[in-house]
Amino acid sequence: MSDAAVGDARQQGPQQGAQPQFGRWMGSMWLxxxxxxxxxxxxxGILLLVGLEALFAALVALVLSVPLSFVLLAKPRRAFTAQLEARVDAQRRRRADLDQQLDPEGHETDRD
Structure with missing residues:
Protein backbone atom coordinates (compact mmCIF):
# COMPACT_ATOMS: atom_id res chain seq x y z
CA MET A 1 0.00 0.00 0.00
CA SER A 2 1.36 3.41 -0.90
CA ASP A 3 2.03 6.15 1.65
CA ALA A 4 -0.82 8.23 0.20
CA ALA A 5 -3.28 5.34 0.60
CA VAL A 6 -2.17 4.80 4.21
CA GLY A 7 -2.65 8.51 4.93
CA ASP A 8 -6.12 8.47 3.36
CA ALA A 9 -7.11 5.43 5.42
CA ARG A 10 -5.95 7.11 8.62
CA GLN A 11 -7.92 10.28 7.86
CA GLN A 12 -11.13 8.36 7.17
CA GLY A 13 -11.16 6.77 10.63
CA PRO A 14 -12.91 3.54 11.50
CA GLN A 15 -15.07 2.14 8.73
CA GLN A 16 -18.32 0.30 9.25
CA GLY A 17 -17.18 -3.04 7.82
CA ALA A 18 -13.54 -2.87 8.89
CA GLN A 19 -12.27 -4.63 11.99
CA PRO A 20 -11.01 -2.22 14.63
CA GLN A 21 -7.32 -2.43 15.36
CA PHE A 22 -5.96 -2.62 18.89
CA GLY A 23 -2.96 -0.44 18.00
CA ARG A 24 -5.13 2.37 16.66
CA TRP A 25 -7.36 2.27 19.71
CA MET A 26 -4.41 2.35 22.11
CA GLY A 27 -2.70 5.03 20.03
CA SER A 28 -5.73 7.30 20.13
CA MET A 29 -6.13 6.70 23.86
CA TRP A 30 -2.49 7.51 24.62
CA LEU A 31 -2.53 10.56 22.34
CA GLY A 45 3.94 26.38 33.98
CA ILE A 46 2.21 29.58 32.91
CA LEU A 47 0.71 30.01 36.36
CA LEU A 48 4.11 29.42 37.98
CA LEU A 49 5.61 32.09 35.71
CA VAL A 50 2.83 34.47 36.73
CA GLY A 51 3.96 34.02 40.32
CA LEU A 52 1.50 31.62 41.95
CA GLU A 53 2.79 29.09 44.46
CA ALA A 54 3.30 25.58 43.09
CA LEU A 55 0.42 23.83 44.86
CA PHE A 56 -2.07 26.63 44.23
CA ALA A 57 -0.93 26.85 40.61
CA ALA A 58 -1.46 23.09 40.22
CA LEU A 59 -4.99 23.33 41.61
CA VAL A 60 -5.87 26.27 39.37
CA ALA A 61 -4.33 24.49 36.36
CA LEU A 62 -6.40 21.40 37.14
CA VAL A 63 -9.60 23.42 37.34
CA LEU A 64 -8.81 25.29 34.11
CA SER A 65 -7.63 22.25 32.15
CA VAL A 66 -10.95 20.42 32.44
CA PRO A 67 -13.15 22.89 30.51
CA LEU A 68 -10.32 23.82 28.15
CA SER A 69 -9.81 20.17 27.23
CA PHE A 70 -13.46 19.93 26.15
CA VAL A 71 -12.87 22.73 23.66
CA LEU A 72 -9.23 22.30 22.63
CA LEU A 73 -9.11 18.49 22.55
CA ALA A 74 -12.48 17.76 20.95
CA LYS A 75 -10.99 16.21 17.80
CA PRO A 76 -8.66 13.72 19.58
CA ARG A 77 -11.49 12.84 21.98
CA ARG A 78 -13.82 12.12 19.04
CA ALA A 79 -11.15 9.93 17.44
CA PHE A 80 -10.72 7.98 20.66
CA THR A 81 -14.46 7.49 21.17
CA ALA A 82 -14.90 6.45 17.52
CA GLN A 83 -12.23 3.77 17.97
CA LEU A 84 -13.85 2.64 21.21
CA GLU A 85 -17.30 2.46 19.61
CA ALA A 86 -15.89 0.48 16.69
CA ARG A 87 -14.40 -2.06 19.11
CA VAL A 88 -17.68 -2.38 21.02
CA ASP A 89 -19.68 -2.75 17.79
CA ALA A 90 -17.28 -5.40 16.48
CA GLN A 91 -17.61 -7.33 19.75
CA ARG A 92 -21.41 -7.15 19.51
CA ARG A 93 -21.29 -8.39 15.90
CA ARG A 94 -19.06 -11.30 16.90
CA ARG A 95 -21.41 -12.13 19.78
CA ALA A 96 -24.47 -12.02 17.49
CA ASP A 97 -22.69 -14.24 14.94
CA LEU A 98 -21.81 -16.73 17.66
CA ASP A 99 -25.37 -16.66 19.01
CA GLN A 100 -26.65 -17.30 15.48
CA GLN A 101 -24.26 -20.23 15.03
CA LEU A 102 -25.22 -21.78 18.36
CA ASP A 103 -28.97 -21.29 17.90
CA PRO A 104 -29.78 -20.83 14.19
CA GLU A 105 -33.55 -20.94 14.78
CA GLY A 106 -33.43 -18.13 17.33
CA HIS A 107 -35.05 -19.86 20.29
CA GLU A 108 -35.08 -17.75 23.42
CA THR A 109 -33.99 -19.57 26.53
CA ASP A 110 -34.98 -18.65 30.05
CA ARG A 111 -31.83 -17.22 31.59
CA ASP A 112 -33.24 -16.53 35.05
Missing part, protein backbone atom coordinates in the same frame (compact mmCIF):
# COMPACT_ATOMS: atom_id res chain seq x y z
CA UNK A 32 -5.57 11.99 24.12
CA UNK A 33 -4.06 11.19 27.53
CA UNK A 34 -0.74 12.82 26.64
CA UNK A 35 -2.52 15.92 25.34
CA UNK A 36 -4.56 16.20 28.54
CA UNK A 37 -1.41 15.98 30.67
CA UNK A 38 0.35 18.41 28.34
CA UNK A 39 -2.46 20.93 28.67
CA UNK A 40 -2.29 20.67 32.46
CA UNK A 41 1.49 21.11 32.57
CA UNK A 42 1.43 24.06 30.17
CA UNK A 43 -1.19 25.80 32.29
CA UNK A 44 0.73 24.97 35.45
Missing amino acids: YTALRFGLFFVLW
Whole structure:
Protein backbone atom coordinates (compact mmCIF):
# COMPACT_ATOMS: atom_id res chain seq x y z
CA MET A 1 0.00 0.00 0.00
CA SER A 2 1.36 3.41 -0.90
CA ASP A 3 2.03 6.15 1.65
CA ALA A 4 -0.82 8.23 0.20
CA ALA A 5 -3.28 5.34 0.60
CA VAL A 6 -2.17 4.80 4.21
CA GLY A 7 -2.65 8.51 4.93
CA ASP A 8 -6.12 8.47 3.36
CA ALA A 9 -7.11 5.43 5.42
CA ARG A 10 -5.95 7.11 8.62
CA GLN A 11 -7.92 10.28 7.86
CA GLN A 12 -11.13 8.36 7.17
CA GLY A 13 -11.16 6.77 10.63
CA PRO A 14 -12.91 3.54 11.50
CA GLN A 15 -15.07 2.14 8.73
CA GLN A 16 -18.32 0.30 9.25
CA GLY A 17 -17.18 -3.04 7.82
CA ALA A 18 -13.54 -2.87 8.89
CA GLN A 19 -12.27 -4.63 11.99
CA PRO A 20 -11.01 -2.22 14.63
CA GLN A 21 -7.32 -2.43 15.36
CA PHE A 22 -5.96 -2.62 18.89
CA GLY A 23 -2.96 -0.44 18.00
CA ARG A 24 -5.13 2.37 16.66
CA TRP A 25 -7.36 2.27 19.71
CA MET A 26 -4.41 2.35 22.11
CA GLY A 27 -2.70 5.03 20.03
CA SER A 28 -5.73 7.30 20.13
CA MET A 29 -6.13 6.70 23.86
CA TRP A 30 -2.49 7.51 24.62
CA LEU A 31 -2.53 10.56 22.34
CA TYR A 32 -5.57 11.99 24.12
CA THR A 33 -4.06 11.19 27.53
CA ALA A 34 -0.74 12.82 26.64
CA LEU A 35 -2.52 15.92 25.34
CA ARG A 36 -4.56 16.20 28.54
CA PHE A 37 -1.41 15.98 30.67
CA GLY A 38 0.35 18.41 28.34
CA LEU A 39 -2.46 20.93 28.67
CA PHE A 40 -2.29 20.67 32.46
CA PHE A 41 1.49 21.11 32.57
CA VAL A 42 1.43 24.06 30.17
CA LEU A 43 -1.19 25.80 32.29
CA TRP A 44 0.73 24.97 35.45
CA GLY A 45 3.94 26.38 33.98
CA ILE A 46 2.21 29.58 32.91
CA LEU A 47 0.71 30.01 36.36
CA LEU A 48 4.11 29.42 37.98
CA LEU A 49 5.61 32.09 35.71
CA VAL A 50 2.83 34.47 36.73
CA GLY A 51 3.96 34.02 40.32
CA LEU A 52 1.50 31.62 41.95
CA GLU A 53 2.79 29.09 44.46
CA ALA A 54 3.30 25.58 43.09
CA LEU A 55 0.42 23.83 44.86
CA PHE A 56 -2.07 26.63 44.23
CA ALA A 57 -0.93 26.85 40.61
CA ALA A 58 -1.46 23.09 40.22
CA LEU A 59 -4.99 23.33 41.61
CA VAL A 60 -5.87 26.27 39.37
CA ALA A 61 -4.33 24.49 36.36
CA LEU A 62 -6.40 21.40 37.14
CA VAL A 63 -9.60 23.42 37.34
CA LEU A 64 -8.81 25.29 34.11
CA SER A 65 -7.63 22.25 32.15
CA VAL A 66 -10.95 20.42 32.44
CA PRO A 67 -13.15 22.89 30.51
CA LEU A 68 -10.32 23.82 28.15
CA SER A 69 -9.81 20.17 27.23
CA PHE A 70 -13.46 19.93 26.15
CA VAL A 71 -12.87 22.73 23.66
CA LEU A 72 -9.23 22.30 22.63
CA LEU A 73 -9.11 18.49 22.55
CA ALA A 74 -12.48 17.76 20.95
CA LYS A 75 -10.99 16.21 17.80
CA PRO A 76 -8.66 13.72 19.58
CA ARG A 77 -11.49 12.84 21.98
CA ARG A 78 -13.82 12.12 19.04
CA ALA A 79 -11.15 9.93 17.44
CA PHE A 80 -10.72 7.98 20.66
CA THR A 81 -14.46 7.49 21.17
CA ALA A 82 -14.90 6.45 17.52
CA GLN A 83 -12.23 3.77 17.97
CA LEU A 84 -13.85 2.64 21.21
CA GLU A 85 -17.30 2.46 19.61
CA ALA A 86 -15.89 0.48 16.69
CA ARG A 87 -14.40 -2.06 19.11
CA VAL A 88 -17.68 -2.38 21.02
CA ASP A 89 -19.68 -2.75 17.79
CA ALA A 90 -17.28 -5.40 16.48
CA GLN A 91 -17.61 -7.33 19.75
CA ARG A 92 -21.41 -7.15 19.51
CA ARG A 93 -21.29 -8.39 15.90
CA ARG A 94 -19.06 -11.30 16.90
CA ARG A 95 -21.41 -12.13 19.78
CA ALA A 96 -24.47 -12.02 17.49
CA ASP A 97 -22.69 -14.24 14.94
CA LEU A 98 -21.81 -16.73 17.66
CA ASP A 99 -25.37 -16.66 19.01
CA GLN A 100 -26.65 -17.30 15.48
CA GLN A 101 -24.26 -20.23 15.03
CA LEU A 102 -25.22 -21.78 18.36
CA ASP A 103 -28.97 -21.29 17.90
CA PRO A 104 -29.78 -20.83 14.19
CA GLU A 105 -33.55 -20.94 14.78
CA GLY A 106 -33.43 -18.13 17.33
CA HIS A 107 -35.05 -19.86 20.29
CA GLU A 108 -35.08 -17.75 23.42
CA THR A 109 -33.99 -19.57 26.53
CA ASP A 110 -34.98 -18.65 30.05
CA ARG A 111 -31.83 -17.22 31.59
CA ASP A 112 -33.24 -16.53 35.05
